[in-house]
Amino acid sequence: MSYLVLARKYRPQKFDTVIDQDHITRTLSNAIASDRMAHAILFTGPRGTGKTTVARILAKSMNCSKGPTAEPCDGCQSCREITTGRAVDVFEIDGASNNSVDQVRELRDNVKYMPAHSLYKIYIIDEVHMLSTPAFNALLKTLEEPPAHVMFIFATTEPHKIPVTILSRCQRHDFKRIRLKSITSHMRALCRLEGLEISDESLTLIAREAGGSMRDALSLLDQVMACSSSDAPDREVMDLLGVIDRETIFNFSGALLDGDSRVVLQILDDLHDHGHDLKRFYFDLVEHFRNLVVVKLSRQADRLVDLPTHEIQRIRDQVAPVSAAHLNQLFDLLFREEPVIKFSSQTKIALEMASFRLLQARPALSIETLINQLDALRNDLTRTTEGISAPPVNKQDPPASASLSNLSETDSDSFGAEAAPPDNPIAAPVSGPGNLKSAWAKIKSIISADYPSLAANLIKCQLRQFDENRLVIEVTGNGFNLSMIQKSKNLEIIRRVCKEVFGKVMEIDVHASAESTVDTVKKKEDNQIKSEALSHPLVAEALDIFDGKLMDVRILKEDDA
Secondary structure (H helix, E strand, O other), X not given: OOOOOHHHHOOOOOHXXXXXXXXXXXXXXXXXXXXXXXXEEEEEOOOOOOHHHHHHHHHHHHHOOOOOOOOOOXXXXXXXXXXXXXXXXXXXXXXXXXXXXXXXXXXXHHOOOOOOOOOOEEEEEEOHHHOOHHHHHHHHXXXXXXXXXXXXXEEEOOHHHOOHHHHOOOEEEEOOXXXXXXXXXXXXXXXXXXXXXXXXXXXHHHHHHHOOOHHHHHXXXXXXXXXXXXXXXXXXXXXXXOOOOHHHHHHHHHHHHHOOHHHHHHHHHHHHXXXXXXXXXXXXXXXXXXXXXXXHHOXXXXXXXXXXXXXXXHHHHHHOOOOHHHHHHHHHHHHXXXXXXXXXXXXHHHHHHHHHHHHHXXXXXXXXXXXXXXXXXXXXXXXXXXXXXXXXXXXXXXXXXXXXXXXXXXXXXXXXXXXXXXOOOOOOXXXXXXXXXXXXXXXXXXXXXXXXXXXXXOOOEEXXXXXXXXXXXXXXXXXXXXXXXXXXXXXXXXXXHHHHHHOOXXXXXXXXXXXXXXXXXXXXXXXXXXXXXXXXHHHHHHHHHHOOOOOOOOOOOOOOO
């Protein structure tokens, strides 16, 4: 067959023509120039990124009549034979079909013979991870100390399957995925050489389908060239590759962000009617929302998103009115729905259900906004539940200088800052229940706003009485509440608040309620009784006789007896 596919016809023949693998070609060139080339090299990386190509260029560089040299002449016998695949001193072995220990032993027996006419006998083993464990073991000694005229070059897409004993004997080079722009630029140059007119949009579409593999991209370009003689319209390229137009992706994401269910369902129905792969569409949509989030959050979107410049700008326009929190919320929902879409037998229905969930998602608020709103809500609830909101001042209100003893019980329930401002001291002692309630509410409201931790300990406390210079606070909670309130710093806070409310320094008396004291004493007595029962000899003897286990100790009351 005379026709050569583009991947073979335009295979790079020198290091400087390899695309997007400068970190490897530069290292190899320097190693050759300084005579520091390793005898065993491992090339790893995704498919179609140049591993075998670089291995052949390296073989030419090592066996060139002018070499070893980083610039093979491509004119000597060794260079021509390696280029055409007929070199007798360069062996290209498929590790997938030559993976037995017997074949490796045969290789090991042949390495001792000198090359026919080249400087080195070079073994290129592709997909080396497919060798069996016995085959790797048979290769170990030869790989570690090969003859001076032998060189090994391994290539694999799955280096994790290679034993560490092999990896430790090789110099490793990792190939990276080829960038979208580099693939597009290379295909554009080849199209000019082949006389094919094709738009940049179609080339970008082909490059995106290749997924970072130059060989895959050139294979797809071969398919397009076989279908079109001199030009390839965009619609024809999309139909040929069976891919979905990027315009559809943007329209669908825009409808999701706008909450337009009609457009969402219409797009899904059109894709289904035209026979497109809805699972592939969903995966493209997930990637698109990833790009939306990255462009929204990052200032280096051009480096983090492998897309053409005009498409990145369009993404910026689409995400401009949308918050980053809402974008991340939708992206998270899409990603979590991926297993459902992937394994569903009813892809269209599953995708519609996922779309409904996305449409129902409300924009998420930022953490700062939530905190501010919760603080405002807490303050509002504190004012309303404690009954401290004061009515507007009118002519019937008592003067600010009036004593609390002159207020009625109804008026004192609405006790607030307007009724007794901080700069007006209380003139006379107060003991009425309404006055106690309103004064205590005022004190707790101020403490709740400024000292929430102390306010939590005052929930179960009551103000039993107060006069001109003294307040009595009764703690009805547990001993922890009493100890917290009696701390010097907390008592000082209560004194400051009382001074703010009553306009003068007050003596604070904090004590536990009689009921709490009785309960505490009763608990201590009960614990002592239980302890004595557990240590009683009869109990121990009963447990021993019946080989039993003590589950509980109950104290019988008189009624139970």
